[in-house]
Amino acid sequence: GQQLNQSPQSMFIQEGEDVSMNCTSSSIFNTWLWYKQEPGEGPVLLIALYKAGELTSNGRLTAQFGITRKDSFLNISASIPSDVGIYFCAGPFGNEKLTFGTGTRLTIIP
Amino acid sequence: DAMVIQNPRYQVTQFGKPVTLSCSQTLNHNVMYWYQQKSSQAPKLLFHYYDKDFNNEADTPDNFQSRRPNTSFCFLDIRSPGLGDAAMYLCATSRDLGSGYTFGSGTRLTVV
Numbered sequence A: 001g002q003q004l005n006q007s008p009q010s011m012f013i014q015e016g017e018d019v020s021m022n023c024t025s026s027s028i029f030n031t032w033l034w035y036k037q038e039p040g041e042g043p044v045l046l047i048a049l050y051k052a053g054e055l056t057s058n059g060r061l062t063a064q065f066g067i068t069r070k071d072s073f074l075n076i077s078a079s080i081p082s083d084v085g086i087y088f089c090a091g092p093f094g095n096e097k098l099t100f101g102t103g104t105r106l107t108i109i110p
Numbered sequence B: 001d002a003m004v005i006q007n008p009r010y011q012v013t014q015f016g017k018p019v020t021l022s023c024s025q026t027l028n029h030n031v032m033y034w035y036q037q038k039s040s041q042a043p044k045l046l047f048h049y050y051d052k053d054f055n056n057e058a059d060t061p062d063n064f065q066s067r068r069p070n071t072s073f074c075f076l077d078i079r080s081p082g083l084g085d086a087a088m089y090l091c092a093t094s095r096d097l098g099s100g101y102t103f104g105s106g107t108r109l110t111v112v
Helices: none
Strands: A004-007 A010-014 A019-025 A032-037 A044-049 A055-058 A061-065 A071-076 A085-091 A104-109 B004-007 B010-013 B019-025 B031-037 B044-050 B053-056 B064-067 B073-078 B087-094 B101-103 B107-111
Touching: A004 A085, A010 A019, A019 A085, A019 A104, A032 A061, A032 A071, A044 A055, A044 A061, A044 A071, A071 A085, B004 B087, B010 B019, B019 B031, B019 B087, B019 B107, B031 B073, B044 B064, B073 B087
Parallel strands: A010 A104, B010 B107
Antiparallel strands: A004 A019, A019 A071, A032 A044, A032 A085, A055 A061, A061 A071, A085 A104, B004 B019, B019 B073, B031 B044, B031 B087, B044 B053, B064 B073, B087 B101, B087 B107
């Protein structure tokens, strides 16, 4: 089946720093989704990307759909304590069921 | 407003004792999914219903069953929970297989 690998697996950063994480796939995706999951909660959709090369922002978050359609990255600028959580990439859409990446756990050091 | 509601949020069950988790939705979505998420892992799809049609993932153990009596409700039944079934169970819905997912807050299952 399709595999989505995320890196890094975990990040420890200081408040105010920028964050960058990415997701790669063994096959081409038609859509990339980025979710955030806080402890004890379900995943919440942050950004959806529908076209190769697309760059989309949601507040301090920016995500891009890679040109090859096999990767995507998520950036968080000026991190704050509430950014703590696990970030998952997911895909694909188009009559396919959602598959999640391995996740990046973000910890903010005050 | 909660749109996908899972009850209970926390469930403790005894080893081998059947347990049922519930999910309800106010979105009138056609598809309802059940995911299992173990600690520090990605959610793993167990099965989904497209309307009344049940679709099981190939590697979902027979111990896991599901029921969808109507559009709004979907249940996850674990017939004989083992210690390895302790996990967060997430319900999600989507209008169609190709449209956006909405997740519930999950039920954390503990097996003692």
